[in-house]
Amino acid sequence: MGNISGPLQKRLAQYGLTEQAEAARICALAESTSNGEWGVVSYKNGILKIRAISNDQAYLIKINREKVIAKINKAIGTPKIKKLVFKVGSIS
DSSP states (O other), X not given: XXXXXXXXXXXXXXXXXXXXXXXXXXXXXXXXXXXXXXXXXXXXTTEEEEEESSHHHHHHHHXXXXXXXXXXXXXXXXXXXXXXXXXXXXXX
């Protein structure tokens, strides 16, 4: 079997979906690092929007923002996340 990565990347580029696929990958990796502490809403242009359950939880994430960004960027393998934006509400 051949490498699926090359053909898949080619097809995504053909349909203009490269950025969306990369954003989905980043959101999935960010979600996997959250340990249930937050939910990922979206990613675009270095900004990751996350949803916290409460204002208190958002505050705790905010004061540890640099650690959270570093943890997510480490999971991604490259420093893509530059800024976090918070939303408060249900994570599910």
